[in-house]
Amino acid sequence: MGKLSIPILGFLLLFFAAAAGDTKKYLKYKDPKQPLGVRIKDLMSRMTLQEKIGQMVQVERSVATPDVMKKYFIGSVLSGGGSVPPKASAETWVKTVNDIQKGALSTRLGIPMIYGIDAVHGHNNVYKATIFPHNVGLGVTRDPQLIKRIGEATALEVRATGIPYVFAPCIAVCVDPRWGRCYESYSEDSRIVQALTEIIPGLQGDLPANSKKGVPFVAPGKTKVAACAKHYVGDGGTTRGINENNTVISLNGLLNIHMPAYFNAITKGVATVMVSYSSWNGKKMHANRDLVTGFLKNKMKFRGIVISDWQGIDRITSPPHANYSYSVEAGVSAGIDMVMVPYNFTEFIDDLTYQEHRELAREAVRKSLVLLKNGESADEPLLPLPKKAPKILVAGSHADNLGYQCGGWTITWQGLGGNDLTSGTTILSGISTAVDPSTEIIYSESPNADFVKANNFSYAIVVVGEPPYAEMAGDNLNLTIPEPGLSTITNVCGSVKCVVVIVSGRPLVIEPYLSRIDALVAAWLPGTEGQGVADVIFGDYGFTGKLPRTWFKTVDQLPMNVGDDHYDPLFPFGFGLTTEPAKSS
Known part of the structure; x- marks a missing residue:
């Protein structure tokens, strides 16, 4: 998301020879004698995020002042139905287009706008x-x-x-x-x-x-x-x-x-x-x-360029514009390169910029996961999981809770709150997006063992951990996973192949349950982008993270840090299994 389409740049470069004029400094992207690929690569290397997003935006003539074109790096302008300059003669049309074009060419990179009608x-x-x-x-x-x-x-x-x-x-x-x-x-x-x-x-x-x-x-x-x-x-x-x-x-x-x-x-x-x-x-x-x-x-x-219709992404939700952030993400993710946002272009730019930041956070989640166990041996790994399966179980108190994912110091001091705390993607919704459409997902926060055995699941993903906390409230002398987390692990793992994802601000007691668990992932406090967890467990990306601190066996060992004489960890400092992305991803 938020990445400027190569087709847009190729289209823009068609007009550089006529619109850009001479430049004191030689720039490859303005040289029509250079191969198109060379010009695109050169221009992309010079563009900021704001310039890339601006080039994806098409605004209406009535708001396309030279200042707007320059400030927001607008890539295209259109005339909506009946939107014409005074008298609408050929001469007034030329002047209108040229005035707007001057604003576009006055930007840092001098990228001409495309006028559509x-x-x-x-x-x-x-x-x-x-x-x-x-x-x-x-x-x-x-x-x-x-x-x-x-x-x-x-x-x-x-x-x-x-x-x-x-x-x-x-x-x-x-x-x-x-x-x-x-x-x-x-x-x-x-x-x-x-x-x-x-x-x-x-x-x-x-x-x-x-x-x-x-x-x-x-x-x-x-x-x-x-x-x-x-x-x-x-x-x-x-x-x-x-x-x-x-x-x-x-x-x-x-x-x-x-x-x-x-x-x-x-x-x-x-x-x-x-x-x-x-x-x-x-x-x-x-x-x-x-x-x-x-x-x-x-x-x-x-x-070529895929362009939206007039306010087309607004209509993704009902009523139109009801969840605009979602619509922006859905439209751009679908593959729309240029978006007709005739009037509310600043809102679109702000939302798309935020989506780009969410992509950055999602990348951080992927790279921060630590794979602690993956099957009983390297020859029989469970991860990455197959995206296509008849039926899978997602369980655990932390699977569908943004507040738990974000932890303390999020909106409120102690971070207390659930999915109303902020907006984002829970781990459950990330899993739902990642799997094949034919795969049935059953979510149960704390299923019993009989339910698990009766449903013949292909595998299970159990997401458990700590509640949010900040200083004082977070002090904990036993560091056990709160109920119903431990019961969920006991009821699910052993009855079906299971991945346990721990959402926590620190290592927790897990050794007594490790033999029941087929794969174990430390997700820490990933924030709003739970999709990043699904990205890795389903093999779109590999596990690369290494433990930033020692994972103990029992609290009686604490404090215990790398280099101590009595160092006998469950997982040592720097430990972390790696996986390669799935070939089908």
């Missing part, structure tokens, strides 16, 4: 522009070459106003004419829609013969624009034709009806793809990582 049937936001028939009429013609010529004419008129990017074509397959946007669809027949994607080379130019599939192409010069295939995917198939509704269809149906035109668009080098407001079988497209990253980027090899 809805030229969906000609340059329809400009006074005296040519207005072509809407797509429903063009579908009647079944004439790909006519549509290509319309694309060429539209591109010429758009570039005449200083704009390099259009949110067209709409390649929806409208299956229900009750949909209010049905006239934006070429046809109910996906084959006609596929054929009329020929508008893309009209807008962008014909692909060179040696082009790689999925790599966007916009011909150099001032007669072509970047196109946008929209709305990915299934926007024309919603229930009863209700806009932004749910498209209920099998994967096979989605691939046969709504997806084919995207194959054609990508084959023709389309520069961008816009995500649909709609859902597929209940899953919002703006949060659908499987279809955006898994299918569009990984399977179809699309290497």
Whole structure:
């Protein structure tokens, strides 16, 4: 999250030759003679986190002052429906775009912004522009070459106003004419829609013969624009034709009806793809990582920009904007590279910056875990756990409690509180995210032995430890794991293969239970990012941590530190088993 997409940089660099001008100091990223990969690497090495996040943001023309462009490093600007400068002539459009561009070029790195507009049937936001028939009429013609010529004419008129990017074509397959946007669809027949994607080379130019599939192409010069295939995917198939509704269809149906035109668009080098407001079988497209990253980027090899729709990530939650931090994380994690946040861009930037900090904390969690036991021998390790299993048990008082994860000095002095203490990811939710969707997770805070034996679990993860505390309240002469933690270990481990994760501010008495435990992990007090624990136990990353202090056998040995004559620890200072990331991860 929060990392600038390579496609965005490649797109931006197309405009450096025209917009950047001469520089006193030679910079590789501004040199159009350098290979694109060299320019991207050079520019990335110079960018701060704030500059990277700013480049992911697309704001509305009405708020895109030169000061805003410079202060927030905004990467793109758009005109929403009806948002036009006074008189909306070609001359006023050029001045508007140029004024905003001056603000972008005045930033430290001088990165030009990309201006986008809805030229969906000609340059329809400009006074005296040519207005072509809407797509429903063009579908009647079944004439790909006519549509290509319309694309060429539209591109010429758009570039005449200083704009390099259009949110067209709409390649929806409208299956229900009750949909209010049905006239934006070429046809109910996906084959006609596929054929009329020929508008893309009209807008962008014909692909060179040696082009790689999925790599966007916009011909150099001032007669072509970047196109946008929209709305990915299934926007024309919603229930009863209700806009932004749910498209209920099998994967096979989605691939046969709504997806084919995207194959054609990508084959023709389309520069961008816009995500649909709609859902597929209940899953919002703006949060659908499987279809955006898994299918569009990984399977179809699309290497252009994936852009959200207008306030698209706001609609991930219901009501819209209800949990904006979650929406930001879900949208960016799904694979959206550029986000249309027309007005509330400062909130988006702040939230995405915070998500980047959470990624840093998650990395710290991964590296702070210490693996103390992993099976009875090195030849039979339990970790990493398989993500795909019929049914697993997650148990323990600390599995689903942010307050326990964070410990003392968190919001309150003693850190008392549960999941209302702050926001973050519990270890349980991290596990739920990490496992295969087919894996059933049963959570029970303190299950009895009969329950465990009766359910035939593949394995269990038991998360137990200390309650939060600060000074005075944390003094403890016995250092035992409080109940029901010990009972949970006893009831679960021995009946099923189990990993015990200890959440604590120090070593605790564990030796009497060690023979029952198959794998033992010291997680300390990981904070808000419980996902980091799941990252390692499921093998996305390996265990690397080493004990920062001696783990004793009994409290009667204390104090005992490395170098003492009577040094006889359960796990010595610096101990920590290591694992390699799972091959399938």
